[in-house]
Amino acid sequence: MVVSARPLPWLEMSVGPFVRAYVTDSVTERWVFWQARARVDAPIVTASLTSYVELWRALSSQVNLVAGAGRVQGGEAGVVYRPPQRPFSRALAYRMDDAAVGRGGRGSETLEAISLAIIVGER
Numbered sequence: 001m002v003v004s005a006r007p008l009p010w011l012e013m014s015v016g017p018f019v020r021a022y023v024t025d026s027v028t029e030r031w032v033f034w035q036a037r038a039r040v041d042a043p044i045v046t047a048s049l050t051s052y053v054e055l056w057r058a059l060s061s062q063v064n065l066v067a068g069a070g071r072v073q074g075g076e077a078g079v080v081y082r083p084p085q086r087p088f089s090r091a092l093a094y095r096m097d098d099a100a101v102g103r104g105g106r107g108s109e110t111l112e113a114i115s116l117a118i119i120v121g122e123r
Helices: none
Strands: 003-008 011-023 028-043 049-063 069-081 088-101 107-120
Touching: 028 069, 049 088, 069 107
Parallel strands: none
Antiparallel strands: 003 011, 011 028, 028 049, 049 069, 069 088, 088 107
16 A cells, blocks of 8 residues: 655655565565655646656665665656547656665666556546
């Protein structure tokens, strides 16, 4: 369950637990963390085409790696097209997650992704 609030029409803030698994050839990493997030929405040309930037940072984290984990943070930037009087939207986004692993955060793991989504209903 994520708790979120919109203190301003263009700003959304949220906090809640997240669980992720990353599968590689040799191991499956299981991450559990509590995140604090902030998202800013801004129209580009019209209300139908908007951009957004979302940043997050883990308040606490657990991982099944022997080395453990330190700081975990990330962000996403994208555009959303909401056609007038249609029940769905389209989104294109770039995302980056970064984690310091090992004692003292000497190692680092970074995940980058580009996503294309169809959103049904309101966000």
